[in-house]
Amino acid sequence: MPAKDVYHNSVRNALEKESWHITNDPFILRWGARDLYIDLGAQKLIAAEKSGHKIAVEIKSFVGASPVTDLEKALGQYILYYDILNRLEPDRRLYLAIRQQTYSELFQEPIGKILIENQRLCLLVFDSELEVILQWIP
Numbered sequence: 359m360p361a362k363d364v365y366h367n368s369v370r371n372a373l374e375k376e377s378w379h380i381t382n383d384p385f386i387l388r389w390g391a392r393d394l395y396i397d398l399g400a401q402k403l404i405a406a407e408k409s410g411h412k413i414a415v416e417i418k419s420f421v422g423a424s425p426v427t428d429l430e431k432a433l434g435q436y437i438l439y440y441d442i443l444n445r446l447e448p449d450r451r452l453y454l455a456i457r458q459q460t461y462s463e464l465f466q467e468p469i470g471k472i473l474i475e476n477q478r479l480c481l482l483v484f485d486s487e488l489e490v491i492l493q494w495i496p
Contacts, residue, residue: 360395363417369455369482370398371489373415378402385414389442396439396452412450414443415482420460429464436479453482458492 370380382399396414403410416439420428432454440452456465461483464470473479474495483493 363397364419364421365417365455365457365484365486366397368486368489369415369417369484372484372491373398373400375489376402376491378413381412382414387439387442387446389446394439394442396443397455399450412447414439414447414450414452415455416452417455418460420456420464425460425464426469429469433473433479440479451480453480453494455482455484457486458483461493 373380378400379402380398380400385396385399387394387396397417398415400415401410401412416436418428418432422428436452436454443450443452465474477496481495482491483495484491
C-alpha cells in the first residue's frame with residue numbers, strides 16, 4: 359500500500375467538517391490482477407436522496423522540484439483512476455485535491471487553466487492549515 363500524502367489528514371478533516379462520511383481510507387480499485395489506491399472515498403447523504411453523493415479523492419501535494427512534472431504525474435494517475443472508477447462505480451465522482459497555493463500558482467496560469475476549461479479533471483481546493491475546502495471545481 360502506498361504512503362499517504364503529507365496533506366492526507368488535512369483533506370480528510372476538511373471533508374468531515376463539511377459532513378462527508380469517509381467510507382474508504384484508502385479507496386481500493388481492483389482491476390484485473392492489480393489493486394490501485396485512491397486516497398479517500400466519501401459519501402454525503404442528502405435528506406431528499408437515499409443514495410446521496412459519492413466521491414473519491416486523490417490528494418496531491420505538488421512539493422516536488424518541478425510543478426509541471428508533479429502535474430504530469432498527477433494527471434496520469436487521475437486519468438487511470440477515472441477510467442477504472444467510471445467502469446466500477448459510475449455514480450462516484452473523482453476529485454484531485456490540491457492546496458490553495460498550488461491552485462493559485464499552477465491552475466491560474468495557461469497550463470492549468472486549459473485543464474479546467476476543457477473539464478479534464480475535477481478539483482477540490484483546500485487550505486491545509488485551516489483544514490477547510492475552499493472550492494469544488496466543477
